[in-house]
Amino acid sequence: MTGKASTGMRKLRIVLWALVVVAAAGAGFLAYGPRPTGVSEVEAIYAKPFQLVNQDGAAVTEANFLGKPSVWFYGFTHCPDVCPTALAEMSALLEELGPDADKLNVVFVSVDPERDTPEIMKEYVEYFDDRITGLTGDLAQVSTMAKDRYIFFEKEPMEGGDYLMGHQASIQLVTADGRFFGTLATEEGFDTRMAKLRRLIGQG
Amino acid sequence: MQKFILGLAIAAIPALAQAHDFTSGSIFIEHPMIQEAPPNAPVLGGYVTIHNNGDVPERLMGIESKTAEKVELHQSVVTDGIARMEPLAEGMEIPAGATVSLGDDGTHAMFIKPDRRYQAGDEVAATLFFENAGPVEVVFNVEQRSAEAAPNHEGHSQ
Numbered sequence: 476m477t478g479k480a481s482t483g484m485r486k487l488r489i490v491l492w493a494l495v496v497v498a499a500a501g502a503g504f505l506a507y508g509p510r511p512t513g514v515s516e517v518e519a520i521y522a523k524p525f526q527l528v529n530q531d532g533a534a535v536t537e538a539n540f541l542g543k544p545s546v547w548f549y550g551f552t553h554c555p556d557v558c559p560t561a562l563a564e565m566s567a568l569l570e571e572l573g574p575d576a577d578k579l580n581v582v583f584v585s586v587d588p589e590r591d592t593p594e595i596m597k598e599y600v601e602y603f604d605d606r607i608t609g610l611t612g613d614l615a616q617v618s619t620m621a622k623d624r625y626i627f628f629e630k631e632p633m634e635g636g637d638y639l640m641g642h643q644a645s646i647q648l649v650t651a652d653g654r655f656f657g658t659l660a661t662e663e664g665f666d667t668r669m670a671k672l673r674r675l676i677g678q679g
Numbered sequence: 680m681q682k683f684i685l686g687l688a689i690a691a692i693p694a695l696a697q698a699h700d701f702t703s704g705s706i707f708i709e710h711p712m713i714q715e716a717p718p719n720a721p722v723l724g725g726y727v728t729i730h731n732n733g734d735v736p737e738r739l740m741g742i743e744s745k746t747a748e749k750v751e752l753h754q755s756v757v758t759d760g761i762a763r764m765e766p767l768a769e770g771m772e773i774p775a776g777a778t779v780s781l782g783d784d785g786t787h788a789m790f791i792k793p794d795r796r797y798q799a800g801d802e803v804a805a806t807l808f809f810e811n812a813g814p815v816e817v818v819f820n821v822e823q824r825s826a827e828a829a830p831n832h833e834g835h836s837q
Contacts (some may be wrong), residue, residue, distance in 0.1 A: 552717070554753045555724035555789045557762045563824050595719055602717035627761055637791075644762035666789060 498514070506662045521545070522653030523623040527584075527612035530597035535610065537653070544675045545580035547647040549626055551587035551640045552599045559603075561646065564661065564668075566604035571669060578605055585611040586621065586628035586642045648675045703815040705733030706773075708807065713790065723797065725750070725754045725788035727807070727820050728780040729741040731773040737811055739781075740770040744805035744819075748792035755785035764789075770810070799823045 498518075522537055529535050546565070550558035562583065569576040583600055585591035588611045596609030611617075621628055628642040646659040648671065656675055659668045680737040685818045701708040711727040731737045752767040771786065781788055790803070799805060801821040806814045 552719075553721050554764075555716070555720075555722040556753075556785065556787050557757075559714070559720075559724070559824065590721075590766070599717045615789045631763065633766070639764045641761050641763040644757045644760055 515637065517654045519653035520624050520655060521547070521649045523620075525616055525623075526621040527610045527616055527620070528593050530600055530609040532593045540580045540582060540608075541653055542651055543578060543580050543650045544651050545582060546659075546672070546675075547582050547624075547649060549584050549586050549621070549628060549643050550592050551585055551642070552595055553587065553639065557644065560661065562600070562603040562607065562664075565607065565646070566663070568668060568672060569604055569606050571665075572672060575673075575676055579672070580608065581606055582608045582610060584617065584620070585609070586617060587640050588612055588614050588617050599672075626649055648672075650675075650678075696731040699818070699820065701815060701817045703809070703812045705731060706737060706809060706812045706815065707732060708815060708817055711805070711807075711817045713797065713803055713819045713821045714824045715797070715821055716824075718796050721792055723747070723793055723803075725790055725803075725805075726780065726782035727788070727817070727819070728778060728782070729771075729773050730778045731775055733811075734775050735811065736775050737773045737809055738770045739773065740808045740810055742788050742805050742807055744790060744803060746794050746797075746805075747805050748788040750805065751789045751791065753767045753787055753789050754782070755787070757785075 509644075522541060525537055527535055528589075548561055548565070550561065551612075552558070565581060569579075569581065572579075581604075585596060591611045593611060596611050600607045600609035620626075624647070626643045626647075628640055630641045631641050633639060644660070646657060648656040650656050657671055659671055663671075699710055701711075703818045707730040709728040709730065711725065713723050713725045716723050725742070729737075729739060739752070741752065744750050752770060754767055755762060755764050757763075767786065771779060771781065781785075793803075800820055803819040803821060804816070805819055806816055808814050
């Protein structure tokens with residue numbers, strides 16, 4: 476009986492030690508193993524191909540906005556509150572950057588291309604700042620671009636056949652080679668957003 | 680503290696310069712304003728502060744203006760990083776003794792399809808419709824957009 480018990484104990488001990496080894500290996504793998512989404516390996520989603528039209532009616536592609544760090548926001552001109560505020564705030568940031576503003580591409584993409592023609596985009600973005608590029612074009616192209624970049628937008632019907640757009644609120648910061656770098660949000664305050672832009676220019 | 684007082688003083692200057700208000704019974708309507716928008720903007724954002732000095736709750740039910748195809752009361756909300764606008768289907772309540780602003784928490788009046796371009800310095804006549812006080816004629820002053828968030832947002836961003 477004692478023999479049986481000690482054999483059982485020995486077996487249990489072996490199993491427990493085996494578990495310890497497995498746990499240690501697992502912890503080691505987590506700590507030192509490969510990282511699928513390390514910062515340096517972020518996919519260059521902003522280098523994925525697209526074809527849109529800028530506010531002067533010229534065809535543009537992803538290549539037009541690579542080579543410099545860039546700042547992207549998504550909105551629409553039938554937006555009385557969030558979008559104009561974002562554009563006005565961006566203009567204030569560019570003003571504060573001074574000549575360094577030229578080191579950035581700043582792009583406002585319409586998520587409502589059916590209503591936002593290039594002419595409308597031109598008057599709209601240039602009212603705020605002519606350093607901001609306005610993009611619109613084919614809805615399918617905008618949708619593909621948004622999907623590639625994990626940007627959400629959707630039509631929200633209203634009474635009387637009108638509609639509004641729900642869309643990504645934060646501004647996306649992108650490196651010169653098209654990798655996601657960070658975001659700007661209104662609630663962060665001017666100085667924080669400014670510091671993020673300076674860091675983007677410095678490292679992007 | 681000194682900085683704070685200076686800030687208050689600076690904040691007070693434009694308020695004094697533009698003071699304009701409207702009264703109807705116990706409802707005191709302060710400084711209706713519209714932010715200037717790009718030349719072809721199909722919508723304008725309007726803001727106003729309402730004091731209810733009465734003993735019963737009041738409700739702003741809607742706004743009408745001959746200068747726009749229609750005026751809707753909305754609230755911009757950001758949920759999980761997505762900005763949306765929702766109609767204020769039941770208007771905006773102003774509890775007895777309270778002050779509430781269109782401009783608080785992303786609320787605003789949306790002037791849809793204005794009849795022409797309105798620039799800073801222009802005035803937009805409108806009627807505010809209250810549940811108890813009824814219609815009140817007001818004038819929205821069109822003002823330069825500030826680089827900061829919409830008016831009355833300051834106290835809510837902290």
